[in-house]
Amino acid sequence: MDAKQVVTALSALAQPTRLAIYRLLVVCGNEGMAAGQIAEKLAVSPATLSFHFRSLSHAGLIESRQAGRFVYYCANFGVMNEMLAYLTANCCAGEPCDLLNGKGE
Amino acid sequence: MDAKQVVTALSALAQPTRLAIYRLLVVCGNEGMAAGQIAEKLAVSPATLSFHFRSLSHAGLIESRQAGRFVYYCANFGVMNEMLAYLTANCCAGEPCDLLNGKGE
DNA sequence: CCATTATTTTAATAATTGTTTAACAGTGGA
DNA sequence: TCCACTGTTAAACAATTATTAAAATAATGG
Numbered sequence: 473m474d475a476k477q478v479v480t481a482l483s484a485l486a487q488p489t490r491l492a493i494y495r496l497l498v499v500c501g502n503e504g505m506a507a508g509q510i511a512e513k514l515a516v517s518p519a520t521l522s523f524h525f526r527s528l529s530h531a532g533l534i535e536s537r538q539a540g541r542f543v544y545y546c547a548n549f550g551v552m553n554e555m556l557a558y559l560t561a562n563c564c565a566g567e568p569c570d571l572l573n574g575k576g577e
Numbered sequence: 578m579d580a581k582q583v584v585t586a587l588s589a590l591a592q593p594t595r596l597a598i599y600r601l602l603v604v605c606g607n608e609g610m611a612a613g614q615i616a617e618k619l620a621v622s623p624a625t626l627s628f629h630f631r632s633l634s635h636a637g638l639i640e641s642r643q644a645g646r647f648v649y650y651c652a653n654f655g656v657m658n659e660m661l662a663y664l665t666a667n668c669c670a671g672e673p674c675d676l677l678n679g680k681g682e
Numbered sequence: 683c684c685a686t687t688a689t690t691t692t693a694a695t696a697a698t699t700g701t702t703t704a705a706c707a708g709t710g711g712a
Numbered sequence: 713t714c715c716a717c718t719g720t721t722a723a724a725c726a727a728t729t730a731t732t733a734a735a736a737t738a739a740t741g742g
Contacts, residue, residue, distance in 0.1 A: 475596055487584065494664075565605070624719090
């Protein structure tokens with residue numbers, strides 16, 4: 473994962489509505505949740521929601537699947553893991569440190 | 578850490594120059610690096626750099642200390658850890674899962 | 683097929699953000 | 713004190729982004 477992709481992912485999450493969408497989907501796990509249900513839960517208009525889905529999808533943070541009339545969205549954990557790895561990699565020039573809760577070094 | 582703080586932190590990192598600054602400081606560890614050295618390394622004008630420092634500082638992601646004429650900046654790992662925790666918390670409704678590389682549940 | 687429900691697209695507007703230039707403010711040495 | 717060095721601040725501009733409403737597309741069941 474390169475810097476550009478990380479910026480795309482961070483930008484996608486750096487917005488209150490999109491962060492709320494993502495958090496909701498993280499909790500839902502692989503089942504995901506239908507777009508309409510998310511709209512209702514977060515009190516966001518369908519058009520606005522769709523706009524934000526696009527941003528999160530483009531970043532690879534969420535995925536969708538159609539089921540009947542409904543479109544289910546779910547979080548893609550792989551991209552999140554790669555992003556976290558990028559942010560914390562090579563901490564403290566590789567020297568032992570306890571700064572990153574066991575993720576560093 | 579609440580959603581608003583997380584959005585602030587994510588926004589701060591969601592920009593190529595600021596992400597580069599942060600990555601550089603993560604590698605530097607507690608020593609940090611002087612503003613001028615960062616400007617040179619990243620080929621960014623002092624004014625632009627200062628603008629971005631402000632954003633990162635406001636988010637709590639970096640800290641500064643004056644040493645003579647120089648201002649040293651270093652990463653604040655605590656805020657990063659809190660942000661990561663927020664993003665991955667309560668994954669899959671708390672059910673066992675391997676989606677978040679051992680950080681979930 | 684047609685009516686209904688669900689979601690996306692488009693276009694317009696308002697708000698936010700990044701960069702540049704120039705001026706300003708500390709620090710330390712001559 | 714004066715001066716060079718470091719870094720910050722302020723104002724102006726260009727570019728990007730979020731939101732809304734309206735129209736368009738897609739899928740289902742009668």
